[in-house]
Amino acid sequence: MMKGVGMAMDNSATPGKQLSWAGKKVNQEQVEGELSTLWHLASDNMRISQNMNVRTSVLNFVICVQDIESARRASAILRDLSSTHIARVTLLILDTRSDAPSEVATWITLRSFPIISDIMRHHFEQITVSVSGAAIKYVDNIVQSTLKPDLPVYLWWLNDLPKDHEIFHRLINISNRVLIDSSHFLQPEEQIQDASAILQKSPHCALSDLTWGRVTPWRELIAQFFDIAEYRPYVMGVDSILIEHTVATSTQALDHHSNPKNPIRALLLAAWLKTRLGWQLSEDPADKNLDHETGTYSWHMSERNMAKVVTQPLTTTGGKRNSAPLGGIRITIRPRALEKSAPGTLCMVHMTSNINGKQATFTIQRVDDDDHVLTSVEVPGSARPPRTVNIAATHKESDLLHNELEIMGRDHLYEETLHEVFDLLA
Structure with missing residues (x-):
């Protein structure tokens, strides 16, 4: 039976970083095919359990964090998110350390939560991508490869804004709306002024703040x-x-x-x-x-x-x-x-x-x-x-x-x- 955290289990045979809560580790070129397989499994489960499967395709939701702990917290928040608009979540983990190796690792899973009761459940896809080292220069291209086409992109940047504003601007340029939460800024006054400056340099950006x-x-x-x-x-x-x-x-x-x-x-x-x-x-x-x-x-x-x-x-x-x-x-x-x-x-x-x-x-x-x-x-x-x-x-x-x-x-x-x-x- 499908659980709220996701259907797919981590493939421990795959070398490198392991995130058991993120689902199955796959190569980037395998993402769409593996997700299709998970949807077939989900459909079978729905028929067996007589649950109603609600699947919508309204928006891409990109969540950007800078450490594993924040990624786990964001993934947990999604369990309580009652929005049925999300078609796909891309959880992006950026390791901006100067000595970090250049690496891109990808995991996939399906997420679900009850809408009215456990009989009717909303499903969406979650792709977790860890990017480090020199690969961060191409973060916008990496994220774009994970998005469902022709759907708006909502970007949620957790915690402090990056010291390198170029990273943020790259992601802003592929997003329709950008969400921040200034209540979690470690340097609040400096960061909120940065947010204002970034918005002025990106006039097309629709910026919102959970603190608002x-x-x-x-x-x-x-x-x-x-x-x-x-x-x-x-x-x-x-x-x-x-x-x-x-x-x-x-x-x-x-x-x-x-x-x-x-x-x-x-x-x-x-x-x-x-x-x-x-x-x-x-x-x-x-x-x-x-x-x-x-x-x-x-x-x-x-x-x-x-x-x-x-x-x-x-x-x-x-x-x-x-x-x-x-x-x-x-x-x-x-x-x-x-x-x-x-x-x-x-x-x-x-x-x-x-x-x-x-x-x-x-x-x-x-x-x-x-x-x-x-x-x-x-x-x-x-x-x-x-x-x-x-x-x-x-x-x-x-x-x-x-x-x-x-x-x-x-x-x-x-x-x-x-x-x-x-x-x-x-």
Whole structure:
């Protein structure tokens, strides 16, 4: 009976590197023929077990990692991936060590998971390719040889971007969409600026970030504050924004792919708020404070482009349009040590607004766990009870991947926000 990990077993008689979880080791020229054999075996199993075999051909999914441990983790994530769009996965392992021998090794297997119940299963092909040494120069050609023709290519680059941007550009040039996860960057500020620079050099590239999906519920909750007509005028009077992100405690155990301080979610949220409210960065160095060591940042802005404000204000009772706060706005990011949260998790957003002598505060606060937040509003003459919101759906990597695989075009808002982060850190 077929298992979720795959049908094919590793051929231990084949010399060289062995990856038992990757399936059967084959020569590159044998890939299509061996996969065809596996599909015949799968069809026989379906007839015997009376299961329904769902096979789709919508996209190629290329996953790029730089070590065996990350490859194993990516392969495990695929078990939980509920997307039925994947026709073929190419799991690419790059060994970029200067002293590594020039080598290309290939494994194949079929993957399956239940859609509704175990009776109906979705199947896709997985090709694992290990490339090392001088062979990396031809990585784009190697990957292209594994793809199903005439289908879009989605590239997911795990962990840090490569120091050699040429490798990344080669893979970008054969991809329709590119996914990264800045929550796993070991050098977050430097890497997120690299991502912005790479995107600017590859204008055809549709770049997305799983971390953006983790920020989305916070953006939605902030927008919901001002969906209420009574609170809408206060959007123009926001003059202070405080964002807190978690950092690891001194006793917190982390794996080697985690940075104890990763402010990317906070930076993305700050950049999004800046653009939505129409504020312009000051050229005065005194208006910017960047403490990369602690993860503390602040910006003071006094110039505003009213045409860029997403939600135009209601007029005041006197019939005049609300203007920018006289003192401008200050956006602050600061760390909070929490042992039970992954570094970089958002834990608070606090906004203060002053309109016509009235002050209002809007707060989203992490509660006892990362799955829930408490939203609260304090407005003169108005009482709104705090509300607890579940945001657990944004924590599972496979769910975030599933959402990204549903998107066929560009995420222009993310790209704009990414470039704003670059400017904030410049």
